Amino acid sequence: MTDTGSDPRRAIPRTDTLLAAPEFAARSVELGADTVKSAIRDAQRRARVGDIAPADVASQALAALDRRARPTTLRPVLNATGVVLHTNLGRAPLSPAARAAMTLAGGYCDVEFDLATGARARRGRGTLAALAQHLPPDAGALVVNNGAAALALVVSALAVATGRPEVVLSRGEFVEIGDGFRIPELLESVGAQIREVGTTNRTHLRDYEAAIGARTGIVLKVHPSNFAVRGFTSAVPVADLAPVCRAAGTPLVVDIGSGLLAPDALLPDEPDARTMLAAAADLVTSSGDKLLGGPQAGLVLGDAGVVERVRRHPLARAVRVDKTTLAALEATLRAPTPTHVALHAPAPVLRERADALAEAIVGRAPGLPIEVVPSAGAVGGGGAPGLELPGWAVALPEALAAPLRLPAPSDTDVTDLPELTDVPAVVGRLDSGRLLLDVRALDPADLPTVAAAVAAAATIATTATSGHRPTDGRP
Numbered sequence: 001m002t003d004t005g006s007d008p009r010r011a012i013p014r015t016d017t018l019l020a021a022p023e024f025a026a027r028s029v030e031l032g033a034d035t036v037k038s039a040i041r042d043a044q045r046r047a048r049v050g051d052i053a054p055a056d057v058a059s060q061a062l063a064a065l066d067r068r069a070r071p072t073t074l075r076p077v078l079n080a081t082g083v084v085l086h087t088n089l090g091r092a093p094l095s096p097a098a099r100a101a102m103t104l105a106g107g108y109c110d111v112e113f114d115l116a117t118g119a120r121a122r123r124g125r126g127t128l129a130a131l132a133q134h135l136p137p138d139a140g141a142l143v144v145n146n147g148a149a150a151l152a153l154v155v156s157a158l159a160v161a162t163g164r165p166e167v168v169l170s171r172g173e174f175v176e177i178g179d180g181f182r183i184p185e186l187l188e189s190v191g192a193q194i195r196e197v198g199t200t201n202r203t204h205l206r207d208y209e210a211a212i213g214a215r216t217g218i219v220l221k222v223h224p225s226n227f228a229v230r231g232f233t234s235a236v237p238v239a240d241l242a243p244v245c246r247a248a249g250t251p252l253v254v255d256i257g258s259g260l261l262a263p264d265a266l267l268p269d270e271p272d273a274r275t276m277l278a279a280a281a282d283l284v285t286s287s288g289d290k291l292l293g294g295p296q297a298g299l300v301l302g303d304a305g306v307v308e309r310v311r312r313h314p315l316a317r318a319v320r321v322d323k324t325t326l327a328a329l330e331a332t333l334r335a336p337t338p339t340h341v342a343l344h345a346p347a348p349v350l351r352e353r354a355d356a357l358a359e360a361i362v363g364r365a366p367g368l369p370i371e372v373v374p375s376a377g378a379v380g381g382g383g384a385p386g387l388e389l390p391g392w393a394v395a396l397p398e399a400l401a402a403p404l405r406l407p408a409p410s411d412t413d414v415t416d417l418p419e420l421t422d423v424p425a426v427v428g429r430l431d432s433g434r435l436l437l438d439v440r441a442l443d444p445a446d447l448p449t450v451a452a453a454v455a456a457a458a459t460i461a462t463t464a465t466s467g468h469r470p471t472d473g474r475p
């Protein structure tokens, strides 16, 4: 024991003693000696003015370092919104396998290298092979930055670059995806000229036939992924359009948006790549981080010769993906994704999960008004508009919403780096004056964490309304 004498400040541990301790030495390697020293001095200063006990200097300095060690400002969020592909929360969550693959590929890897021969190899060939397993035999595939890049590249290569800049597009498929992003404007931005056919609600085969001509680069079908037109409507199926395009020698491109590779009975209105290629579309484009459940990416799938023409366009290099994306995509294609699991979770399973969450919350925060209620989930990410997925949620007071989003650090020192804390953010959904925590997109393993976060939020909400803040022992 250190002799504290009459002045407790004499018990403050010395800088060099702390620096020599293994936990500080390890952090010096990780974060740099200057950062570690300044954290120690900060904790010593707080002990000197009586903010913390001398015995807590080491642990406070370590806690501060660990908060600082967070590699980025992107904070993890537990998604209790019931929206599986939440655009503002990063769309698809990656599977553990995809995350691990990304980490491994983060170092040097054989992305363009053949380890057997020591020669250069085709970039991302493992990912392309994994994609090919989901496609008709002999189909080609290309991976680019995102769905918008896939479309811009295809239109550049097959229309603008060929001197036939017209893109034939139905007026019923002039889609605004979100955040003001409009597909026709994207096409025009790379030099395409839109040849509008049909009307908002009805487009016929004869409209396409009349429009296809010497200036036509491609015929494009865009899936209206985020809206549905009901009533007196008519659109031309890909299978009917394909022979007309073939006869005219014009590629037929289908932007399916969501990236479903095969039909899904849960989502009968979502087009999938396999069905579209079987219906004789030349190319399909899609996102990688919607229903496919992978990293942000764009896919160009279909006729191998046409895919190769697209790949050779100079813009392909400008929108190519990095090695970590290729790794995550390959791992995504080899196993069920969290997106698929969350979408297909049966209501009774979700009921049990909601009951378990409610029980964990009651154990942590007794007396909190709480109820398990039915809750309609959604696909989100601009997919399957209007489709309600029956599920369950825990209903809590609305006042918990804000502190759950931005929790205080677990050491209750709310003045210390409130933007970087150890408690994960939990985002729920507000409904009729209550906060719903929908369990559909929550990993069952995260339920204790959510319960702890609710208990912490309840403390913050109470102290906020009663006008007190935790004072860290100060008067």
Ligand SMILES: *Cc1c(COP(=O)(O)O)cnc(C)c1O
Binding pocket: 146, 147, 148, 149, 175, 177, 222, 223, 224, 225, 255, 256, 257, 258, 286, 287, 288, 297, 298, 382
């Ligand atoms: C989402 C979507 C896009 C854009 O894909 P990003 O990956 O977001 O660039 C394009 N077309 C359709 C039909 C979509 O649904």
